[in-house]
Structure formats: structure tokens, C-alpha cells
Amino acid sequence: MDLKSNHTPVLTDTVPITKSRLGVHSSLLPYSPTGATIPHGLLLSIPRKKTGILGDVRSSGWLDAMKSSSPSAKKITKDVHEFASPDADDAYSTWLLRYPSALTSFEQMTNHAKGKKIALFLDYDGTLSPIVDDPDSALMCDNMRAAVRKAAEYFPTAIISGRSRDKVYEFVGITELYYAGSHGMDIISPVRQSVSDNHPNCISSTDKQGKEVNLFQPAAEFLPMIDEVFTLLVERTKEIEGAKVENNKFCVSVHYRNVLEKNWDTVGQCVNELLEDYPRLRLTHGRKVLEIRPVIDWDKGKAVTFLLESLGLRNREDVLPIYVGDDRTDEDAFKVLREETRGYGILVSSAPKESNAVYSLRDPSEVMEFLKSLVVCTASSQNGLI
Ligand SMILES: O=P(O)(O)OC[C@H]1O[C@H](O[C@H]2O[C@H](CO)[C@@H](O)[C@H](O)[C@H]2O)[C@H](O)[C@@H](O)[C@@H]1O
Numbered sequence: 001m002d003l004k005s006n007h008t009p010v011l012t013d014t015v016p017i018t019k020s021r022l023g024v025h026s027s028l029l030p031y032s033p034t035g036a037t038i039p040h041g042l043l044l045s046i047p048r049k050k051t052g053i054l055g056d057v058r059s060s061g062w063l064d065a066m067k068s069s070s071p072s073a074k075k076i077t078k079d080v081h082e083f084a085s086p087d088a089d090d091a092y093s094t095w096l097l098r099y100p101s102a103l104t105s106f107e108q109m110t111n112h113a114k115g116k117k118i119a120l121f122l123d124y125d126g127t128l129s130p131i132v133d134d135p136d137s138a139l140m141c142d143n144m145r146a147a148v149r150k151a152a153e154y155f156p157t158a159i160i161s162g163r164s165r166d167k168v169y170e171f172v173g174i175t176e177l178y179y180a181g182s183h184g185m186d187i188i189s190p191v192r193q194s195v196s197d198n199h200p201n202c203i204s205s206t207d208k209q210g211k212e213v214n215l216f217q218p219a220a221e222f223l224p225m226i227d228e229v230f231t232l233l234v235e236r237t238k239e240i241e242g243a244k245v246e247n248n249k250f251c252v253s254v255h256y257r258n259v260l261e262k263n264w265d266t267v268g269q270c271v272n273e274l275l276e277d278y279p280r281l282r283l284t285h286g287r288k289v290l291e292i293r294p295v296i297d298w299d300k301g302k303a304v305t306f307l308l309e310s311l312g313l314r315n316r317e318d319v320l321p322i323y324v325g326d327d328r329t330d331e332d333a334f335k336v337l338r339e340e341t342r343g344y345g346i347l348v349s350s351a352p353k354e355s356n357a358v359y360s361l362r363d364p365s366e367v368m369e370f371l372k373s374l375v376v377c378t379a380s381s382q383n384g385l386i
Pocket residue numbers: 123124125126130131132133134135136138160161162163246248253255257286287288289291327329
């Protein structure tokens with residue numbers, strides 16, 4: 001299977017992803033962990049600096065990063081579907097040459113996948129549910145739920161979300177799936193001895209149905225810190241109309257989708273100022289959201305590898321992982337698949353953007369169509385092999 005296709009890997013994260021890359025700091029403070037529970041290999045060395053000079057901070061980029069963090073759902077709809085200009089259409093068509101639609105390339109994809117077992121990895125927000133103004137109302141529709149449930153009958157299927165694992169489980173509500181919350185920092189996976197041997201933070205536990213599982217929480221020691229930061233951010237942003245702080249267990253999201261653009265810098269300042277006091281936390285950008293997370297070397301890409309290993313599917317020539325996602329955090333997973341030249345990353349986007357994905361889908365409704373097609377195609381062949 002040739003996954004290199006006709007384009008070379010690209011770096012997608014045009015917006016800086018760490019505090020140091022945001023230009024917040026100008027001198028380097030090596031990260032020194034105080035906790036003992038994180039395996040050494042997971043520690044990220046993030047250069048940090050304490051400055052407090054917010055003028056410098058602003059001029060060095062985080063406000064630009066906030067502004068460029070994905071068009072709103074309304075804007076996408078307007079730009080692409082309702083009043084799409086010929087220029088926008090042309091740009092999207094040109095972009096599709098580099099990231100072909102997984103629907104129009106479906107036959108080609110399944111031909112490449114012949115004889116392989118598919119493992120499905122799905123992001124939640126913007127992939128299974130459309131982006132909406134209120135994060136608590138981002139429910140997936142029943143048809144999508146049915147499509148995911150059906151897919152899980154044929155393929156091992158995992159949801160990997162920035163949300164807390166409990167929250168995403170509440171939204172999805174399908175017991176047959178594997179769930180990774182907090183951008184992969186909270187995973188429930190099948191019991192497998194080799195995995196718990198390799199990952200000291202992996203412990204035996206039981207899931208909601210009482211089944212024995214492995215629970216992997218590589219940032220467990222950060223829990224009190226994240227709670228503290230959540231409480232402080234709720235307090236400090238309470239005067240900013242429209243700002244919303246979400247506790248995602250091992251990370252915190254600060255939403256500014258509903259904040260007037262003129263006040264975005266106030267949101268950014270609040271977050272960056274607070275982070276000055278937490279050198280073991282870092283900042284990443286999502287879709288109109290600032291995400292605060294522990295400085296550990298763990299992301300959605302590592303979560304995919306972990307889950308493949310837990311499912312006994314890692315390093316197997318007969319396994320084809322497919323990851324569908326829309327966000328910058330999903331790029332880590334696309335990258336892993338691309339670098340290992342196995343599997344397909346599928347970017348969900350209605351607007352052209354750089355990605356490590358190989359294919360694209362326009363929106364969640366196309367994701368649903370894709371999942372249904374995979375099931376139909378697989379059902380018509382033998383034993384889950386296509
Ligand atoms: O990894 P994901 O499952 O894609 O989660 C990423 C973040 O998604 C949510 O925020 C985004 O979706 C909201 C609902 O559509 C939208 O209002 C918000 O602007 C988006 O950023 C979620 O609320 C975050 O906590 C997740 O980190």
C-alpha cells in the first residue's frame with residue numbers, strides 16, 4: 001500500500017503550540033519534574049521564561065494564533081455552502097487535489113486496504129458532531145451514533161477526544177467503543193500484560209460495565225494542579241462576557257468563541273499570565289479555544305500507538321488504522337500514521353488547510369457517509385476483511 005501518495009509530509013501547525021513557541025518566554029527554564037510517577041520517557045523538556053510583560057507577549061503572537069484558530073461554524077457555512085465565492089470554490093478544489101476526498105477516493109482506499117483489518121480512530125468535536133457555540137450542546141445526532149455503533153461491530157473503534165473521557169462517553173454513549181479523553185491522557189483499553197509492563201502508569205481497573213480493563217493516565221499526578229488552574233481560570237475570566245472554562249480532567253479548555261473579538265486579548269492575557277506560575281503546564285490552540293495541558297510527551301498520536309498496542313494490532317502488516325479528525329491536536333495522530341507509512345489520516349475540513357492527513361472529508365455528515373460506506377463494503381466481504 002502506498003500511503004506516501006503524491007504529496008510530501010507537511011508541518012501543519014502554523015500556529016505555535018507551546019508556550020515557548022508562542023514567544024511568551026525569552027529565557028529558558030528547563031522543565032524539572034517534581035512528581036515521581038511519570039516515566040522518564042514521557043517528560044517533555046519545554047523551555048520556559050517568566051516575563052509578565054504582556055506587551056511583548058501580545059506582539060509575539062498568541063493573539064494572532066487565537067485569531068487564526070479556525071473559522072467559526074457559521075463562517076464556514078456561509079463561506080463554503082451559502083455564498084461560496086468562485087474563488088473559495090477554486091481554492092477548495094485545488095486543495096482537494098492534495099487532500100482528496102475519502103468519499104471520491106473510496107474505491108482506491110479500499111483497494112489498498114484489501115486483506116487488512118481496519119482499526120478506526122475517531123475524534124469527537126467537529127468530526128462526529130458539528131462545531132456549535134455551546135460546548136455543552138455539541139451532541140452527535142442519532143444517525144451518526146447509529147453509524148458509529150455499526151462501524152464498531154466490524155472494526156475495533158476508539159474515540160480520541162480533548163474532552164474528559166466521562167464527558168465524551170456521555171455524549172457518544174456506545175459501550176462497544178474504546179475511549180481516550182483529555183487528548184489521549186486518559187485511556188481505557190483492553191487488558192494486555194505487555195502494555196502494562198511497558199507503561200508504568202497503566203493500572204488494572206474496571207469499566208462502567210464492571211469489565212476488567214487497563215486504565216492509562218500518564219498525567220495522573222497533574223490532577224490537583226489542573227483542578228486548581230480550572231478554579232483560578234473560572235474566577236479570573238468571570239468578567240469576560242462569553243468566556244467559558246471547561247474542565248477536561250487532565251487539561252482545561254478556555255473557550256472564546258462567544259467572546260467579542262476585541263476582548264480576545266483579555267482572554268489570552270488571563271491564560272498566559274496564569275501559566276507564568278505553572279511551568280509544568282503548556283498551552284495549545286484549538287478551534288476558538290485555548291487548551292492548557294501538562295508538559296508531558298503524550299498526545300493523540302501516542303494514544304493511537306498505545307491503543308493499537310493494547311488491541312494487539314500494532315506493527316501488524318495486516319492492520320490498517322484509519323484516523324478521522326478535524327483539529328490541530330489530531331495532526332499528531334495523522335503524523336504517526338504518515339511517518340509509519342501505514343493507515344490513513346483523514347482531515348475533516350470545509351476550508352483548505354495544511355495537514356499531515358492523506359485524505360479529507362468536508363464535515364461530519366461526510367464522516368457519517370464514509371463510515372456507512374466502510375461498513376457496507378466490509379459487510380459484503382468476508383469476516384471483516386475488505
Ligand atoms: O478532540 P476533540 O473531541 O475535537 O475536542 C476538542 C475540543 O472540542 C470542544 O471544543 C470545540 O467544540 C465546541 C463544540 O462544538 C466549540 O464550541 C468550541 O469552540 C470548539 O473548540 C470541547 O469543548 C473542548 O473541550 C475540546 O478540547
